Amino acid sequence: MAGSRSPLRRLLQGIWQNKKARAGAILVGFFALVALVGPWLVGDPQSFDALPLSPPSADYWMGTTGQGQDVLAQTVHGSRQTLLVAVIAGLGVVLLGALIGGIAGFFGGWIDDVLGVITNIFLVMPGLPLMVILAAWLPPGPSTMVGVLVATGWAWNARVLRSKVLSLRKADFVQAAVIGGEPALSVLFREILPNMLSLLMTSFIGATIYAIGAQVGLEFIGLGDPSSVTWGTNLYWARNDSALLMGAWWTFVPAGLAIALVGFGLTLLNFGIDEVTNPRLRSEREWQQKLGVPAGHRPETVVVRHD
Amino acid sequence: MIGVLRYAFRRLGFYAIAAWGAITLNFFLPRMMPGDPASTLFGRFEGRMEPEALERLQDLLGYGDGSIFTQYVVYLKSLFQGELGTSIAYFPEPVFNVIRSGMAWTLLLAGTAVVIAFLLGSLLGALAAWNRGGKLDNWAPASFALLGAFPYFWMAMLASYVFAFQLEWFPIRHAYGANVEPGWTWSFFESVITHLFLPALTMVIASLAGWMLMMRSTMIQVLGEKSIRYARARGISERRVFLQYAVRNAILPSLTSFGMALGFVVSGALLTEIIFSYPGEGYLLIQAVQTQDYPLLQGLFLAITLSVLAANFFVDILTAVFDPRTR
Numbered sequence: 301m302a303g304s305r306s307p308l309r310r311l312l313q314g315i316w317q318n319k320k321a322r323a324g325a326i327l328v329g330f331f332a333l334v335a336l337v338g339p340w341l342v343g344d345p346q347s348f349d350a351l352p353l354s355p356p357s358a359d360y361w362m363g364t365t366g367q368g369q370d371v372l373a374q375t376v377h378g379s380r381q382t383l384l385v386a387v388i389a390g391l392g393v394v395l396l397g398a399l400i401g402g403i404a405g406f407f408g409g410w411i412d413d414v415l416g417v418i419t420n421i422f423l424v425m426p427g428l429p430l431m432v433i434l435a436a437w438l439p440p441g442p443s444t445m446v447g448v449l450v451a452t453g454w455a456w457n458a459r460v461l462r463s464k465v466l467s468l469r470k471a472d473f474v475q476a477a478v479i480g481g482e483p484a485l486s487v488l489f490r491e492i493l494p495n496m497l498s499l500l501m502t503s504f505i506g507a508t509i510y511a512i513g514a515q516v517g518l519e520f521i522g523l524g525d526p527s528s529v530t531w532g533t534n535l536y537w538a539r540n541d542s543a544l545l546m547g548a549w550w551t552f553v554p555a556g557l558a559i560a561l562v563g564f565g566l567t568l569l570n571f572g573i574d575e576v577t578n579p580r581l582r583s584e585r586e587w588q589q590k591l592g593v594p595a596g597h598r599p600e601t602v603v604v605r606h607d
Numbered sequence: 608m609i610g611v612l613r614y615a616f617r618r619l620g621f622y623a624i625a626a627w628g629a630i631t632l633n634f635f636l637p638r639m640m641p642g643d644p645a646s647t648l649f650g651r652f653e654g655r656m657e658p659e660a661l662e663r664l665q666d667l668l669g670y671g672d673g674s675i676f677t678q679y680v681v682y683l684k685s686l687f688q689g690e691l692g693t694s695i696a697y698f699p700e701p702v703f704n705v706i707r708s709g710m711a712w713t714l715l716l717a718g719t720a721v722v723i724a725f726l727l728g729s730l731l732g733a734l735a736a737w738n739r740g741g742k743l744d745n746w747a748p749a750s751f752a753l754l755g756a757f758p759y760f761w762m763a764m765l766a767s768y769v770f771a772f773q774l775e776w777f778p779i780r781h782a783y784g785a786n787v788e789p790g791w792t793w794s795f796f797e798s799v800i801t802h803l804f805l806p807a808l809t810m811v812i813a814s815l816a817g818w819m820l821m822m823r824s825t826m827i828q829v830l831g832e833k834s835i836r837y838a839r840a841r842g843i844s845e846r847r848v849f850l851q852y853a854v855r856n857a858i859l860p861s862l863t864s865f866g867m868a869l870g871f872v873v874s875g876a877l878l879t880e881i882i883f884s885y886p887g888e889g890y891l892l893i894q895a896v897q898t899q900d901y902p903l904l905q906g907l908f909l910a911i912t913l914s915v916l917a918a919n920f921f922v923d924i925l926t927a928v929f930d931p932r933t934r
Binding site for chain 1: 637873912
């Protein structure tokens, strides 16, 4: 291994060399680019001057909505807030999850018990009704959305990160830091968390996928800000303008496809990172390359396919 | 048996805490919120409602008299009497009755979808693991991951557009036709099934992938165990090894996470109901959001959450009976 390169850089390089991860990164990168520069390239998503519900044509590549807005402009503009809120909420979910899971796993004892019960309660509660009552009482807007998504989404991450912290807690270098008199929180944030970088990364991606889905669902019910342009509100208006009844498939297909492609790209990226960083999967692949045997012939080796 | 009972009590304690948490959150939420949506609400009720009924609603939403503690006690007392206030969307119907009217339909839809998805997904996952590297194993995970990336309700929208609106193979909305009387008749039963088919199908497609991937990975582990080799060495037929040795052991972890998945499934069912105007709790939920019917909204939150907790408890006990390792 080239020792001079930083672990993060090596990780990123490994990810790029993995076929799945690269496909995912390209897909996600495309939508990030659309969100970044797209809004300057298309028309105003809120102008009502076109004929309502006209099908895709040379003038309007994706047709128009029930109120005569350009669907292409709406989809492109919608990517910005949707993805921004999802990324911020994803970060928030991982931070809160790492904080609660980290404290539970690091300190153990009654702290772990109490936090464990709270985490499990949030895990068994059905997400949507909880999000709905939180969002219903708060003023609609992106910050409410982020708050609601973080408040309802952190528990799964807390559980996953806790078990990782628990196992790292016993590692020699952590023991050494504890004995050396480093304060507990500093051990947690300086010694333990940096050593679970890839898990934090996959957790963040997973949380972002969750945040896109939950956000879109809430906005579809009408708990977003209906005057803003996002993929969720586009779908909300498609339903409100009776798109199905009028046969206007072009009002809801673009937003749904965009959501699915971003989600699929993120999932691929996660699969790939897992393959690159999970030593069990890596060793299986190395063996495979050496022996030239497909995985199917050795059922005793562990899990998940690659390529 | 004693072990199961002790486990049951422990779980009961956990769910009691969870239920108390939900009930308490429901109490404090309206009181903590910025602004004063409740006053507008009472304004809309003024004159339409008996003064006593209005007072009970105020108690419920936290605008009653006395300290916060006495308010909390009053709130708990009325909850135990099934008193959830009066609905605005369905005025003057009590919230309790409105929620009860939708419960059966949500149970039917979510129950059908989750059972079919679980059985079918687990079977596909087991077959994929059994024929490792085969066609199913190569293609299914990736294509299901793509399918799973679409939002539940969007799949429902697309299915409704193609199969109900365009092809007219299935009814567009509601749980049974307007021309049939509810009752134990064949025509009613038939109508319910044709109305259920499309919403349940979209939910199954959207949730199949999770079950399949989970079953596949546990199945691969189980297949690597010595008991399987031993069974084969003894000359037991492949079919029996598959069903009685491998699947039977591999399905237990899936069953354990069945409870955890319920919350997710119910959320999906709520959104699917909205697309198909299926008269369950999800349909009520969107009515409540659109009319800002806070009493109904809060009642729905409690009813759905408590039902999911109860279902989880039931699944826990069931798994404990089948799988001693979980106790």
